[in-house]
Amino acid sequence: MKITLKVWRQKDQNDEGRFVEYTADHVSPDMSFLEMLDVVNIGLVKKGETPVAFDHDCREGICGSCGMMINGRAHGPGRGIATCQLHMRSFRDGDTIVIEPWRSNAFPVLKDLMVDRTSFDRIMQAGGYTSAKTGGVPDGNAILIPKPVADEAFDAAACIGCGACVAACPNSSAMLFVSAKVSQLALLPQGQAERTARVQRMIAQMDEEKFGSCSNTYACEAECPKQISVTHIARLNREFVASQF
Amino acid sequence: MNSFFTFINSSVGKKLLMSLTGLFLSLFLIVHLAGNLLVLRQDGGESFNTYAHFMGGNPLVRTLEIGLFLFIAVHIVNGVRIWWQNRKARGKRYDVYRLDENTTLPSRMMALSASLVLLFLVVHLRKFWVPARFEGEQNMAGLVVTTFQNGWYVLFYLIALVVLGYHLRHGFQSAFQTFGWKTKRYAGLIEFAAAFFWLVIPVLFACIPLYVYLTGGAAVASLR
Ligand code: HEM
Ligand code: SF4
Ligand code: FES
Numbered sequence A: 001m002k003i004t005l006k007v008w009r010q011k012d013q014n015d016e017g018r019f020v021e022y023t024a025d026h027v028s029p030d031m032s033f034l035e036m037l038d039v040v041n042i043g044l045v046k047k048g049e050t051p052v053a054f055d056h057d058c059r060e061g062i063c064g065s066c067g068m069m070i071n072g073r074a075h076g077p078g079r080g081i082a083t084c085q086l087h088m089r090s091f092r093d094g095d096t097i098v099i100e101p102w103r104s105n106a107f108p109v110l111k112d113l114m115v116d117r118t119s120f121d122r123i124m125q126a127g128g129y130t131s132a133k134t135g136g137v138p139d140g141n142a143i144l145i146p147k148p149v150a151d152e153a154f155d156a157a158a159c160i161g162c163g164a165c166v167a168a169c170p171n172s173s174a175m176l177f178v179s180a181k182v183s184q185l186a187l188l189p190q191g192q193a194e195r196t197a198r199v200q201r202m203i204a205q206m207d208e209e210k211f212g213s214c215s216n217t218y219a220c221e222a223e224c225p226k227q228i229s230v231t232h233i234a235r236l237n238r239e240f241v242a243s244q245f
Numbered sequence B: 001m002n003s004f005f006t007f008i009n010s011s012v013g014k015k016l017l018m019s020l021t022g023l024f025l026s027l028f029l030i031v032h033l034a035g036n037l038l039v040l041r042q043d044g045g046e047s048f049n050t051y052a053h054f055m056g057g058n059p060l061v062r063t064l065e066i067g068l069f070l071f072i073a074v075h076i077v078n079g080v081r082i083w084w085q086n087r088k089a090r091g092k093r094y095d096v097y098r099l100d101e102n103t104t105l106p107s108r109m110m111a112l113s114a115s116l117v118l119l120f121l122v123v124h125l126r127k128f129w130v131p132a133r134f135e136g137e138q139n140m141a142g143l144v145v146t147t148f149q150n151g152w153y154v155l156f157y158l159i160a161l162v163v164l165g166y167h168l169r170h171g172f173q174s175a176f177q178t179f180g181w182k183t184k185r186y187a188g189l190i191e192f193a194a195a196f197f198w199l200v201i202p203v204l205f206a207c208i209p210l211y212v213y214l215t216g217g218a219a220v221a222s223l224r
Helices: A033-046 A118-127 A147-157 A164-168 A175-186 A195-208 A219-223 A231-242 B004-009 B011-040 B046-057 B059-090 B110-134 B140-147 B151-179 B184-214
Strands: A003-009 A018-024 A096-100 A109-111
Touching (some): A018 A033, A118 A195, A164 A175, A164 A219, A175 A195, A175 A231, A195 A231, B011 B046, B011 B059, B011 B140, B011 B151, B011 B184, B046 B059, B046 B110, B046 B140, B110 B140, B110 B151, B140 B184, B151 B184
Antiparallel strands (some): A003 A018
16 A cells, blocks of 8 residues: 655654655555554665654553554544554555644643653642552452442553543543543542542642543543543542532 | 632533533523413413513512523633633644544534524523513513514524524533433433423424414414
8 A cells, every 4th residue: 555644743842843744655454553654764764864753662552652643533543442553454545644643732742743641640640549558469359349340440440541532632631531540449449548639639630730621522432542431531520529528 | 628719610610610500591491481482372462471571570580580690601701711721721733633523513513502602692682681671661572573573583593593402412411421420320311301402492492483473473462
């Protein structure tokens, strides 16, 4: 396949940035999207140009490093996949693909397609943990948790912190991410001690970082590689209201 | 613990305020519709005029009216604030942004539909509320009938009602998500109740101008 790429290039945080067009020849439909970019980058290096910078690590959808806006969709077309799980078979010969970094004031662009997501880390530091001393590994069934509750907590815990929810949201809201983190701990016995302080601190930090307000468009759920459900956002809202009393 | 001020100024607090005022305005629509449907009674506008006089004279209604305007004001001011902050949160815009592939049209149109409902509200209040309250208009049924003899007014009201339907199509169920009540168990029930507000209420409202226009108003007001 022959693909035309329109890629956002930006030298550093102070650079204006611009789109640059590249042609990717001999693209195999079996290639992953990132492999296709690798090949383009090898070509750029051979020509003595700077390769396109993008974040990646595991390349199997579990680390949350990768992420870019592909043809106007966070992580590209398809549901429940991170950018590294996108394959070139999702495109057709002759297609033009526009690639942009996540856009949010809370995610400043560092270089090309790499953004600074430490705002997520600061939200986690504000309350996304339990500070109880856990001691050794407890016996398997020492703390009984009903299966449906455990499942719900596990679904929330699947969030890999990629930031696609923010990128996809018309308001750059981080509610899906924060709701996943708050839900996971609010559902489990270990999370109870800091339950009210956690939700208040994490929401305060989220607002501090200037993420937008959720308007329930659910673009986040549609683009989340882990398909985190917006019912967690409903729980986050409930937790926040309950924490006021 | 948060102070109430911190709570209501947080992103979630602002949304809660939006939902509360929005649902209150939706409830007002029921009362407003029930009263207005009296125009359709074949009694020369008598019941509607009695109702309008009662609404204009009753101190309790007048107090509620102040509350209503207050809620509208909070709804609008808070809405503009959220809209502005959300715009700023994005920063640089996307060159290609396909929200059409993962969101619904009404949810994307909230700011637009809200602005149009506000525009309608200004025209609507000038046309009916100001004469009733400040210009001593006694025959409100007559005013309604003469207004809706004009096809352009009818068209304007019909468009406004479609837009209001759009606003509520997203807004009503969204309020319950913001309250945190839209769990899997209640989602169906909420959608069902929402249909009453975004579909049934606008359609019934639309019956008034349409009926008056199509019957030439003759049946409604053999005006005294
Ligand atoms: C086409 C159907 C409608 C008709 C015939 C109609 C008619 C009227 C009339 C006659 C009044 C004056 C009542 C009085 O004080 O005596 C009024 C007031 C008002 N209308 Fe409507 N209306 C319609 C639809 C709407 C809609 C869709 C809204 C949107 C929210 C709306 C909002 C209001 C408000 C806020 C007032 C002031 C209420 C008050 O008296 O405090 N109306 N309308
Ligand atoms: S909620 Fe989904 S989209 Fe958002 S950060 Fe977590 S995994 Fe990524
Ligand atoms: S590279 Fe780890 S999730 Fe994509």
